[in-house]
Amino acid sequence: xxxxRAPKIGIFGASKEAENKSGIVEGYLFNGYSKRKxxxxxxxxxxxxxxYRGIPDEAGICDDRKDMLYQKQLQETKEVFANxxxxxxGAFADVADTVVHVSLPMEHKRKAxxxxxxxxxxxxxxMIFIEGGMAGGYGSMMDGNPGNRISIEARVIGRHTVxxxxxxxxxxxxxxxxxxVSGESAQVIERGFNTFIYEDEPRYTVISAISRAVREDEKxxxxxxxxxxxxxxxxxxxxxxxxxxxxxxxxxSQAVIEFMERFLEAGFQKEKAFAMVxxxxxxxxAGANLTTLDVCAVNLLTGDAEFIKAxxxxxxxxxxxxxxxxxxxxxxxxxxxxLSPMTQVLKLADTDMLIMVSDGISDAIxxxxxxxxxxxxxxxxxxxPKEMSDYILQCAINCQGxxxxxxxxxxxxxxxxxMDF
Numbered sequence: 001x002x003x004x005r006a007p008k009i010g011i012f013g014a015s016k017e018a019e020n021k022s023g024i025v026e027g028y029l030f031n032g033y034s035k036r037k038x039x040x041x042x043x044x045x046x047x048x049x050x051x052y053r054g055i056p057d058e059a060g061i062c063d064d065r066k067d068m069l070y071q072k073q074l075q076e077t078k079e080v081f082a083n084x085x086x087x088x089x090g091a092f093a094d095v096a097d098t099v100v101h102v103s104l105p106m107e108h109k110r111k112a113x114x115x116x117x118x119x120x121x122x123x124x125x126x127m128i129f130i131e132g133g134m135a136g137g138y139g140s141m142m143d144g145n146p147g148n149r150i151s152i153e154a155r156v157i158g159r160h161t162v163x164x165x166x167x168x169x170x171x172x173x174x175x176x177x178x179x180x181v182s183g184e185s186a187q188v189i190e191r192g193f194n195t196f197i198y199e200d201e202p203r204y205t206v207i208s209a210i211s212r213a214v215r216e217d218e219k220x221x222x223x224x225x226x227x228x229x230x231x232x233x234x235x236x237x238x239x240x241x242x243x244x245x246x247x248x249x250x251x252x253s254q255a256v257i258e259f260m261e262r263f264l265e266a267g268f269q270k271e272k273a274f275a276m277v278x279x280x281x282x283x284x285x286a287g288a289n290l291t292t293l294d295v296c297a298v299n300l301l302t303g304d305a306e307f308i309k310a311x312x313x314x315x316x317x318x319x320x321x322x323x324x325x326x327x328x329x330x331x332x333x334x335x336x337x338x339l340s341p342m343t344q345v346l347k348l349a350d351t352d353m354l355i356m357v358s359d360g361i362s363d364a365i366x367x368x369x370x371x372x373x374x375x376x377x378x379x380x381x382x383x384x385p386k387e388m389s390d391y392i393l394q395c396a397i398n399c400q401g402x403x404x405x406x407x408x409x410x411x412x413x414x415x416x417x418x419m420d421f
Contacts, residue, residue: 036091045089049082073336080279080337080348087276091268101131111296117154120170122162125193126153148178151198156175162189164196171198178420183232202233202300204350204415209386211393213408215245215360223358223409224247224257230264233301237413239312241292241358243332245407252289254332256281260295268310270297274341278310290332293341294356303348303415308341310354313362316355317346350417353388360406385412389421 105113105127114124130149150171156162164181167189172179178201181187185197214221222242229235240256242249256277263273274293281291294312298305307315311332317324330341348354355377365373376395382388389410396408 004362038095040270042089042092045085045092046204048087049089051296053082054080056384067404071182073378083279084276087268087272091272095267096285096390102128104128110330113171116174117167117170118157120139121157121160122167122189123157123212124152124154127151128297130197147195148183151195153193153195155188156189159191161202163187163190167196167342168198180232180318199232200301201235201418201420204300204303204348206235206298206413207385207416208237208411208413209290209389210385210412211386211389211410213360213397213404215407216404218246218407220247220250221407221409222246222253223360224250224253225409225411226257226261227411227413228261228264230352233407234297234299234411236270236295236297237354237356237411238296239294239356239409239411241312241360241407241409243290244319248289249407252281252291256291256293260293270295270306271343274308274310275339278333278339282337282339292332292359296354296356298413298415305346305348306353307346309346310341311335313357313359314373315357316374317348318353318355319349319351321378323374325374327348348414348415351383352415353383353385354386354415355392356411356413357392358409360404360408361392361396363406364408365392367399383414385414388412 001356008084022359104110110127114128117124128151129295132152137290146286152171164185164187168179169183179198180201182197182199186194189196206225210225212221212223222245224240224242226238227235238257238260240253242252259280260273263276264270268276274295277293279288290311292313293313294315295308296305296315296342297308305317306325309315309326309328310330312328312330314325317326324346326344326346328344330342331339333339357373362373365376373392373395376392377388380388380391382391388414392412393408
């Protein structure tokens with residue numbers, strides 16, 4: 001649980017602490033023992049990387065071609081593993097250096113809030129606004145502008161308990177912004193003081209649907225997909241398409257999805273997660289079992305959608321009759337040890353529909369004429385994600401005369417603005 005107190009209590013590193021004229025205090029999220037522990041872990045993984053790079057090759061000249069290829073592959077594997085250790089080291093160092101900005105509410109508003117909450121049976125001891133680092137957010141710190149998080153220490157008066165969401169309703173009414181309790185916060189207000197964290201309720205929600213078809217001579221699809229909320233304000237959608245079809249393709253694409261999910265859940269940046277998954281596949285498969293990856297991370301506060309592609313088919317954003325295409329001429333995962341993905345950001349709005357497809361869909365429809373899939377999406381008035389995904393899947397099958405020559409996956413997501421915005 002993230003517990004942040006006022007800077008005078010000393011949760012921030014003293015060497016970084018600084019206060020500007022606006023009353024905002026900047027400091028490290030971790031200090032003392034926790035910070036040293038993270039740096040120690042970072043240095044340990046860095047030294048391990050150096051150790052792997054320093055392992056000498058076997059002496060002598062290999063006359064046998066197989067031995068030469070084996071030695072080359074072994075050296076490449078050592079370098080890949082060392083790169084992984086460097087990425088992990090950097091991740092620990094990034095966490096250790098995480099900086100947050102905090103500010104106190106104006107005195108007259110703090111007193112007014114404390115009196116208001118006491119009338120509701122809740123005593124407040126301390127309250128700050130958090131921005132940056134793990135807290136995330138954007139905009140000005142002062143007086144809890146949208147995007148910042150509020151940390152508040154509170155307890156109930158009497159013996160009864162109160163749900164933390166009730167306090168969130170009181171704060172929402174007082175600040176005239178919709179606040180919800182964070183998943184990492186305490187959830188019940190009891191007789192003893194505890195820390196509660198509130199953040200802006202996401203402006204948007206996502207309605208999604210999936211339609212799939214398995215290659216006609218196979219029993220299992222080589223495509224895999226994922227749609228996960230990694231915090232209350234972000235949804236990440238992914239499609240991975242294993243090379244070929246059948247059980248092996250399914251295994252490859254499933255491994256990509258699962259590793260990406262684990263890295264993102266652990267807090268790795270999407271680009272770093274991508275790099276580690278790619279290098280692992282490249283070293284394991286030696287370019288044999290390639291996998292495309294299509295990632296879209298949607299910010300539910302702002303509507304920003306960030307796309308990351310590796311050999312994946314184009315994605316589409318439909319707004320009325322207008323359709324934007326997100327495409328990239330990139331290689332699939334595993335084709336090179338170091339692979340730079342294409343990233344692009346689009347702004348999504350209410351009722352916009354995001355459509356992601358695997359190669360089986362785009363190859364079937366766009367084979368007849370380039371850009372045909374985009375035209376089909378633009379011409380239809382379908383506003384339901386499930387109807388849209390079914391429609392596109394059926395179009396792809398019809399384009400091949402009713403045959404299913406490759407695994408097909410369509411994922412459609414509609415942005416919906418919440419009623420209270």
